[in-house]
Amino acid sequence: MKRLLEENLDKVIQNIESARLSVSGHHIVKLVAVSKYSDVKAIEMMYQCGQRAFGENQVQQLESRALELENLPLEWHFQGSLQKNKINKLIDIKPSLIHSLDSIELAIALNERLSIKNQKMNCLLQINSSNEDTKSGVNIDKAKDIYQEILERCENINLKGVMSIGAMDNNLTQKSFEDTYKIYQELPNATICSMGMSGDYELAIRCGSNLVRVGSALFGNKNV
Ligand SMILES: *Cc1c(COP(=O)(O)O)cnc(C)c1O
Numbered sequence: 001m002k003r004l005l006e007e008n009l010d011k012v013i014q015n016i017e018s019a020r021l022s023v024s025g026h027h028i029v030k031l032v033a034v035s036k037y038s039d040v041k042a043i044e045m046m047y048q049c050g051q052r053a054f055g056e057n058q059v060q061q062l063e064s065r066a067l068e069l070e071n072l073p074l075e076w077h078f079q080g081s082l083q084k085n086k087i088n089k090l091i092d093i094k095p096s097l098i099h100s101l102d103s104i105e106l107a108i109a110l111n112e113r114l115s116i117k118n119q120k121m122n123c124l125l126q127i128n129s130s131n132e133d134t135k136s137g138v139n140i141d142k143a144k145d146i147y148q149e150i151l152e153r154c155e156n157i158n159l160k161g162v163m164s165i166g167a168m169d170n171n172l173t174q175k176s177f178e179d180t181y182k183i184y185q186e187l188p189n190a191t192i193c194s195m196g197m198s199g200d201y202e203l204a205i206r207c208g209s210n211l212v213r214v215g216s217a218l219f220g221n222k223n224v
Contacts, residue, residue, distance in 0.1 A: 001045065005046055005049060005219070005220075008220060009033075009218060012031065012201075012217055013031070015201070016029050016201065016205065018202075019205035019206055023205065023208070027205075028210060029209065029211065031211075031212055032054065032079075032194075032214070033051050033055065033215070033218050033219075034055040034079070034213050034214060034218075035054045035055065035056060035065070037215055037216060037219055038219040040069060043065065044072070046218065047074065051218075055076070055215075056079075057079060057080030057081075059082070059083075059089050059090050060089075062076060062095065063093050066093050066095075075096045076096055077095060077096060077098075077213075078090060078093075078097070078098045078100065079098075079099040079100050079163065080100060081136050082098070082101075082106060084106070087109060087113050088117075091110075091113055091117055091119060097123070097124065098110075098122070098123045100124075100126045101124060102136040102138060103138065103146075104150065107150045107154050107157060108153065108154065111153070114157065115155065119156065120156050121156065124162055124192060124194055125138060125147050125150065125161075125162050126162070126164065127163070129164040129166075129167070129177070130165075132167065137163075140179055140180075144187065147187055159190075160190065161192035161193055161194065162183065162184050162192075162193060163194035163195070164177070164180040164195050165195075166196070166197070173200050174203060177195050177196075177200075177203065177207035177209065178208075180193070180207075181193060181195070181209070185208075192211055193209050193210050193211065194213060195207065195208075197213055198214050198217035198218075201214055
């Protein structure tokens with residue numbers, strides 16, 4: 001098991017390396033290992049292979065795993081859709097980054113709870129760059145305005161950049177990444193452009209992504 005995880009990790013790191021070097025030697029890319037399909041044992045093994053940042057989609061699962069592995073110096077990311085009734089729980093877990101701020105309403109609700117608890121949170125604005133009904137995120141045409149509004153209205157949110165999921169249609173994936181990257185570049189002080197999953201992280205990096213969220217290619221629970 002550990003051997004397989006190590007091979008997967010090495011392969012993904014090599015792919016990231018060649019993709020980022022094709023952009024520039026100075027283009028540094030962070031890897032977040034999405035552990036949602038996997039279990040605590042596998043996360044621990046990934047940690048032993050050198051991986052530090054892990055991502056989850058469900059507040060409940062993030063909470064139990066963060067607690068169970070609290071003795072390891074892990075960095076937790078949350079990238080799932082966030083229901084308002086789970087906000088307090090998520091704040092208490094103190095994740096390193098929330099990727100999935102997907103509306104101004106959610107930002108305001110999160111900001112309110114954060115200010116009550118006197119805490120700050122690093123967040124990304126999720127953009128629905130492919131305009132698919134099934135995806136969360138703000139409309140690409142409104143993304144810049146909403147980003148600005150969050151900056152102005154939500155003091156307890158440290159807005160760090162954007163997240164997007166590539167278009168399902170392979171012919172449109174590249175364009176959805178390029179469109180997101182274009183917006184990212186125009187945002188004030190944005191430093192994180194989170195794009196790319198198991199099926200498209202190399203393409204995402206070539207389009208400017210500096211954070212990839214890779215699950216099944218690492219943990220192998222899906223055919224990729
Ligand atoms: C599940 C998920 C991932 C990882 O997906 P894989 O295709 O398994 O790499 C990345 N980002 C988000 C938002 C996800 O929901």
